[in-house]
Amino acid sequence: MIKPDNPVTLPTQAPTGPHFSIPLRFRDRRRVTILLTLMVLSVITLSTLPLMMPTDFKLSEAVVSFLENIKIMFLQPSLTNTSFMSLLIALGQSILLAFLTTLIGSVIAFFFALASTRRLAPTALILGIQSFMAVIRAIPTVLWVLIYSVVFGLGANAAVIGITFHSVAYLTKVYADSMDELSPDIIDTMQAMGLKKGAIIRQAVIPYLIPSYLSWTFIRFEINFADAIAVGAAAGAGGIGYQLFMSSSFYFNFHEVGVMVYLIMAFAIVLEVISYRLRMMTNSH
Amino acid sequence: MLTVKHLAKSYDGEKKSLTDVSFSVRPGEVTVIIGPSGAGKTTILRSINQLIRDDDGEILFDSTDMRQLNRSQLRRARTRIGMIFQNYNLIEPLTAIENVLHGCLGTKSNLAGMFSIYSADEKQEALKLLEKVGLRDFAYQQCRNLSGGQEQRVGIARALMQHPKIILCDEPIASLDPKSTITVMDILRNLATAEGISVLINLHQVDIARHYADHVIGINNGQVVFDDATSALTDVAVTNIYRKDANQEGSLMYEL
Numbered sequence: 001m002i003k004p005d006n007p008v009t010l011p012t013q014a015p016t017g018p019h020f021s022i023p024l025r026f027r028d029r030r031r032v033t034i035l036l037t038l039m040v041l042s043v044i045t046l047s048t049l050p051l052m053m054p055t056d057f058k059l060s061e062a063v064v065s066f067l068e069n070i071k072i073m074f075l076q077p078s079l080t081n082t083s084f085m086s087l088l089i090a091l092g093q094s095i096l097l098a099f100l101t102t103l104i105g106s107v108i109a110f111f112f113a114l115a116s117t118r119r120l121a122p123t124a125l126i127l128g129i130q131s132f133m134a135v136i137r138a139i140p141t142v143l144w145v146l147i148y149s150v151v152f153g154l155g156a157n158a159a160v161i162g163i164t165f166h167s168v169a170y171l172t173k174v175y176a177d178s179m180d181e182l183s184p185d186i187i188d189t190m191q192a193m194g195l196k197k198g199a200i201i202r203q204a205v206i207p208y209l210i211p212s213y214l215s216w217t218f219i220r221f222e223i224n225f226a227d228a229i230a231v232g233a234a235a236g237a238g239g240i241g242y243q244l245f246m247s248s249s250f251y252f253n254f255h256e257v258g259v260m261v262y263l264i265m266a267f268a269i270v271l272e273v274i275s276y277r278l279r280m281m282t283n284s285h
Numbered sequence: 286m287l288t289v290k291h292l293a294k295s296y297d298g299e300k301k302s303l304t305d306v307s308f309s310v311r312p313g314e315v316t317v318i319i320g321p322s323g324a325g326k327t328t329i330l331r332s333i334n335q336l337i338r339d340d341d342g343e344i345l346f347d348s349t350d351m352r353q354l355n356r357s358q359l360r361r362a363r364t365r366i367g368m369i370f371q372n373y374n375l376i377e378p379l380t381a382i383e384n385v386l387h388g389c390l391g392t393k394s395n396l397a398g399m400f401s402i403y404s405a406d407e408k409q410e411a412l413k414l415l416e417k418v419g420l421r422d423f424a425y426q427q428c429r430n431l432s433g434g435q436e437q438r439v440g441i442a443r444a445l446m447q448h449p450k451i452i453l454c455d456e457p458i459a460s461l462d463p464k465s466t467i468t469v470m471d472i473l474r475n476l477a478t479a480e481g482i483s484v485l486i487n488l489h490q491v492d493i494a495r496h497y498a499d500h501v502i503g504i505n506n507g508q509v510v511f512d513d514a515t516s517a518l519t520d521v522a523v524t525n526i527y528r529k530d531a532n533q534e535g536s537l538m539y540e541l
Contacts, residue, residue: 183374185370185372185374186374186376188336188374189368189370189374190387191336191363192334192336192363192366192368193363193364193367193368193387193388193390193391193443193447194360194361194362194363194364194391194392194447195387195390195391195398196360196390196395196398197395198395198396198398198399199390199393199395199397199398199399200398201399202398202399202400202401203376203379203383203387203390203398203401204376207376207378207379208376208377208378210378
């Protein structure tokens with residue numbers, strides 16, 4: 001047996017060194033700024049809350065009547081003025097409004113996205129389209145509908161065009177972002193084989209884009225459904241939003257409001273299930 | 286076949302990535318470019334089909350200078366230059382046969398590309414090429430379900446669909462296991478020998494180069510330091526190709 005020159009002696013206890021707390025990040029300016037902003041906002045909120053309270057306001061009474069209304073809406077839903085069928089038709093109108101605007105919007109947005117992705121378009125065009133779309137996005141959908149209702153009058157026309165307008169701006173942005181994520185190598189490869197641009201888009205860009213295209217379009221459909229309800233009330237575009245507006249603000253019939261809320265919720269659940277299935281489908285292959 | 290003369294390229298305008306590279310590739314030969322990382326191997330390969338625009342020199346492919354072509358001429362010239370990549374660069378959501386058929390789209394109309402219109406002959410040929418690389422049974426598999434070696438073979442079939450005169454291979458085996466490496470290199474070797482296609486390969490593995498190449502070009506620091514038949518690639522020559530210049534020491538950390 002060979003004896004080592006320096007026999008190794010194991011330490012009997014774990015070595016104890018000086019304890020430094022090792023930071024995981026630098027204390028950079030960005031984090032300080034975020035922290036300061038949050039602190040300022042908290043101070044403003046806390047100082048405003050007492051000032052906001054109206055003077056002749058009895059909290060206990062208000063809470064009781066609020067709960068009373070909630071009870072009427074959710075526990076005693078019933079129809080008096082309108083028939084269930086007419087509500088279903090109104091819901092259908094809202095759904096169709098959302099569907100139509102999403103469909104038109106996604107087709108138009110696809111072409112704008114092609115013209116504003118880093119992979120395929122010149123920088124000037126990208127900047128132009130993206131900043132124009134950013135301006136459109138900055139203004140909420142309901143406002144666009146109101147702006148268009150100046151031109152077309154209150155009603156469904158203004159709603160369709162207004163919601164489509166905002167959808168195009170939104171979808172252009174998200175489609176272009178998904179296209180930007182495409183590896184530049186893929187485009188290089190297609191160009192190295194001498195493919196023309198149309199062929200590259202169809203054969204290389206679209207196959208990679210389909211899953212995100214579907215999921216973003218579906219998200220936009222959900223947004224458009226919510227907008228369709230809001231616009232129905234605000235711009236008289238019809239649909240369940242208009243019915244909701246009439247029952248709650250004109251007739252104060254909270255029983256009916258309850259029915260409508262349940263209807264909308266039921267449809268929202270259906271949407272959620274469909275979007276889940278869709279995601280599973282596109283992820284599986 | 287392909288002659289490169291005095292090629293020069295600089296990415297930032299100061300440091301030269303290539304300085305005066307000249308070599309030629311003969312038909313039916315496997316030519317391998319070896320050299321340390323960052324020596325400019327990929328730049329040379331991508332300059333040939335002008336994926337990278339070089340600064341100076343001449344690239345004569347079939348006696349036309351690739352550098353002088355306008356956009357549509359360049360596009361047409363590229364249809365006869367196959368290329369395969371380290372990362373295969375297949376369209377992964379599509380099937381193997383769809384990827385192979387992309388090879389013939391360069392010579393077809395934009396409309397055919399946009400609606401995936403292929404003639405029966407083209408589809409027949411694509412299947413034959415897949416059979417040739419041993420993947421006939423995988424024709425309708427999505428490429429994302431194939432292994433690396435299989436993907437690279439689809440890549441070769443796609444390049445062959447172009448009826449190329451030359452195939453450029455940018456480190457084709459860098460991401461492959463030893464068995465797939467041999468399969469892929471055997472296919473490439475066979476293309477040169479049996480079909481007279483020129484094959485130009487960037488490699489890191491000197492032993493593979495010795496085994497498969499007819500001709501070896503050694504690149505160091507943007508310059509050709511070796512250009513001879515494989516039999517002349519002695520150990521001394523290899524050491525010379527991979528030597529470090531004094532002015533390269535600074536970039537050692539980066540290369541490790």
